[in-house]
Amino acid sequence: MYGRKVKFRIIFVLLFIITLALTVFLVLKSLEENVVYFQSPTELKVLPELQKKKIRVGGMVKNDSIFVNSYELTFVITDFKNEINVIYSGAIPNLFEEGKGVVAEGYLKDRNFFSATKILAKHDENYMPPEVKEALEEK
């Protein structure tokens, strides 16, 4: 009925569409599960309910708030309106300093405590998380 070539084309196009659909489906599903939302301390305060998912909190490290013992580190992230206590045990990046920007990744314990699994540093001393910049400019 159809030539060999046409048949071949149809198979090819079908395969292509199936792969494409599968890819889109997989990617979207995986995105849903693995995306980490970024929030400021102020946003955390107004959350209707505590999330179980991993999140990122960004802001400035409050002055005189870093305290360390042999197995953990605590500090306070502030956006100059609200703040949150962070408990962390793990590697500390170089540019982690009081009065500098910081992004912590981890889980909320309650409205005032955040248990971080990772602290992210920026390479640049002038860098400030955009959210913090906005908060500062509003002041």
Next chain:
Amino acid sequence: MASLLGSYSLFFGLCCSFFIFFYSLKDFNVYNKLDKKILSFTFLQFFFVVVSFICLVLSFINSDFSNATVFNHSHTTKPLFYKVSGTWGNHEGSLLLWLLVLTLFILLFLIKSSKQPKKYIILTLLFQQIIIIGFFVFLLKTSNPFSHIFPVPKEGLGLNPILQDPALAIHPPILYLGYVGSSIIFSSALAATTLNYISKEWAKDIKNWVLISWIFLTLGILLGSIWAYYELGWGGFWFWDPVENVSLMPWLALTTLLHCILVLEKRLILTSWAVILSIATFTLSMSGTFLVRSGILNSVHTFANDPQRGLFILIFLFSLIFMSLFIFLFFHKVENKNTNPFFWLSKETSILINNWFMMYFLSVILIGTIYPIFLEVLSSEKISVGPPFYNKLIIPFLVPFLFAMMVGPKLKWIKSDLQNKFHLVLFLIISFFLSIFIVSKLDINFLNNTILFTASFYLFFGSLRDLIINKFKNLSQGIAHFGFSLLILSILLNSIFSTEVITNLKIGETFQSEKFKIKFEKVDYKNEQNFQAIIGKFEIENIDGNSLTLKPELRIYNQPNIVTSEADIKTNLYSDKFITMNMVQNQDYFNIRYQIKPYMIWIWISVLLISFGGLHSLFRKKI
């Protein structure tokens, strides 16, 4: 003085473009040899850009702070080597480097491809000139590397210390050679499409450019990765960070193109595909520069920079994409004369399958990289996409990919039977039992890891055998594929067998774990040219009595005032012992991270092997 000369030189360089346009259009329909004037002006343009670049380097060496770029990124106490590398360690300088490579490559193209049809050469030159003009205007308008400051400051602001590192000093030029090499592929693909010259000759001509960009891109990514490994102190070599992803995407497109060109060269099929890939590769390279330089990406590698510049590149990028799509849709003719027989079991089919997988990996990375940007624009929600996303989507598909890579090279063009079935089965059985042996000893997911290990070992043995037996048939491919299998295998072993300890210690304290003991003996202070070093001394005692001294370093740079940590790494063929220390502000404690990373060196070696495969292919015919 140097600034003034550099600035004028840039302007003259731009003027050359218009002469080139003029003579090219005039010469286009003349049936003669290529007008010598075109070549002269291209050379002149290259010369002007070189002068301008040298002027910038000189300004950096002489610490001429009347130049804004030098003021912002240099300092008198910086060692000479980093003064020079500071030239391209910033936005303006790196764009000038882009331009330099752009003009160099088109000049080389004119010289190397002089035997090609004249119209094709001229059109390639014109398309390349469009890109070059774009970059000239961009440089002169938004980011002139020679802008003047008055009054002249006494001292510069200094280069970010994290960039003061040998690997990162040469990383941008190498990476850019790869990125910009793809511009030639882009221009010539468009030229060939316009003239309907997509042919075996074109494939032969362009293959070398694909290889060159591919080799440099591979090496560039390798350097960046090595740098991240020892300088950032995280002990990893790949973090699926957006900035890393934007360099991997053109690499994937280029690798796909490389395989596609091979098919095109032999069989003259997949022509549209090759053109699309050529366009995609360059577009991805440009977007890479755009995304890194515009500050849009929310990345751990973020450097503070100016988003205004991004707009220009974005508009330029979109014009290029529209232009190329227009040319592709209106000029490209699908070859209906193609009556080549096509069979499922053949080399070209396997390469096509390989291409599909590569495109899948590429789209996953693309979505993971740009989805957060779009979401932020659309809903002002800020998200990040981390390693789990990539691992989950890429690793499962790596298995069929590895199998296809094992079988593919054994097939012949057009129609083929599987030969050496015995070896294929034998290797599969060996790989399978070896994997079970390894995985069963460990406390990890049995099924997934066994499958993954089997696939990796399978390719490893297969490509090793190819390398040894088919010595003279296709050595380049053998080396590159063997390198790739080694890479996958080392990454797998490395990720499974790595151990890590993170603790806070005071001087004199000891950390005790089941397998080893870390003693923090003392710190020494040392003054260097532009930083003060704090050198820790750690004694690590293994349970079997072996001990090892490691001396990680903290460097407190004076300008800008930044602390960086230098990992101390003891490397041997089996594993890396990696230690970093960090100060905790206002406290007596140091944050210590000790890692044992098995087979780390093999990751670097395998990437070198991969690029060596490309290098061998480039020089094969000439020897």
